[in-house]
Amino acid sequence: MAQITASMVKELRVKTDAPMMECKKALTEAEGDMARAEEILRVKLGNKASKAATRVTAEGLIGLYIAPDSKTGAVIEINCETDFVAKNDDFISFVNQLATLVAETNPSDTAALSELPMGEGTVETTRAALVGKIGENLAVRRFQRFETTNRLASYVHGGRIGVLVDFSGPEETGKDLAMHIAATKPKALDVSGVEPEAIAAERSVAEQKAAESGKPAEIVAKMVEGSVQKFLKEVTLLSQPFVKNDKQTVEQMLKEKNASISRYTLYVVGEGIEKKSEDFAAEVAAAAGGN
Numbered sequence: 608m609a610q611i612t613a614s615m616v617k618e619l620r621v622k623t624d625a626p627m628m629e630c631k632k633a634l635t636e637a638e639g640d641m642a643r644a645e646e647i648l649r650v651k652l653g654n655k656a657s658k659a660a661t662r663v664t665a666e667g668l669i670g671l672y673i674a675p676d677s678k679t680g681a682v683i684e685i686n687c688e689t690d691f692v693a694k695n696d697d698f699i700s701f702v703n704q705l706a707t708l709v710a711e712t713n714p715s716d717t718a719a720l721s722e723l724p725m726g727e728g729t730v731e732t733t734r735a736a737l738v739g740k741i742g743e744n745l746a747v748r749r750f751q752r753f754e755t756t757n758r759l760a761s762y763v764h765g766g767r768i769g770v771l772v773d774f775s776g777p778e779e780t781g782k783d784l785a786m787h788i789a790a791t792k793p794k795a796l797d798v799s800g801v802e803p804e805a806i807a808a809e810r811s812v813a814e815q816k817a818a819e820s821g822k823p824a825e826i827v828a829k830m831v832e833g834s835v836q837k838f839l840k841e842v843t844l845l846s847q848p849f850v851k852n853d854k855q856t857v858e859q860m861l862k863e864k865n866a867s868i869s870r871y872t873l874y875v876v877g878e879g880i881e882k883k884s885e886d887f888a889a890e891v892a893a894a895a896g897g898n
Contacts, residue, residue, distance in 0.1 A: 609639030665877030669769030776866020
């Protein structure tokens with residue numbers, strides 16, 4: 608039997624937000640297979656075990672810039688160690704300057720960005736000086752730059768969620784799209800953009816749930832397909848109910864406005880980065896060491 612460690616229980620807890628002992632039981636049943644344990648929890652607990660995508664686990668800010676002609680723009684995430692620093696004026700200025708720099712210079716990656724001129728030195732020397740001044744480590748995590756023949760719109764919520772949208776149509780429609788994306792956090796524009804692994808995982812969970820119903824095979828198959836299609840409608844932007852009018856989908860809203868969207872980028876501060884917590888680690892160790 609695989610040994611279930613405290614770190615394994617902690618990792619599963621962070622991924623699923625499921626109770627500690629449920630995580631340990633699932634790992635035990637899955638013989639230490641993390642992916643299988645996550646499936647087991649989703650079968651047992653449903654949506655309570657699928658919060659990984661929306662957990663904010665680090666501090667920082669999202670910066671956004673769109674050129675006056677609305678043809679070029681950028682979104683960037685800069686991380687820091689505490690929420691206090693995320694509110695620091697110097698840090699906010701640094702984030703906004705980098706968003707503008709990305710849009711105007713089009714660096715290939717974060718390494719190229721760090722070498723660009725900034726102030727009396729480079730982006731990296733400016734970052735290092737700010738680290739010394741503030742007393743916390745700062746990291747340029749990621750950025751996305753758009754250049755379009757259409758137009759760009761953006762939305763930032765509390766500095767922690769940022770959306771950049773490439774669209775055609777009325778200016779208000781672009782703002783509505785950006786706010787909708789920030790609120791619903793779709794995985795893709797349409798079904799073609801959803802990762803096959805995500806669909807396979809959803810299908811696996813649906814099959815296990817349907818199998819427990821005891822219904823005939825043909826009914827089970829329909830149940831599984833229905834669950835997968837429901838999942839796809841929920842996570843694809845064009846199929847989602849529009850937040851300002853849930854009687855129509857985003858696709859229907861765009862058609863009504865004679866508008867379209869070709870792409871978008873959604874950043875959530877700290878998404879996928881685990882925040883340290885000594886008390887939480889102790890709780891995990893206690894749970895993992897129990898029976």
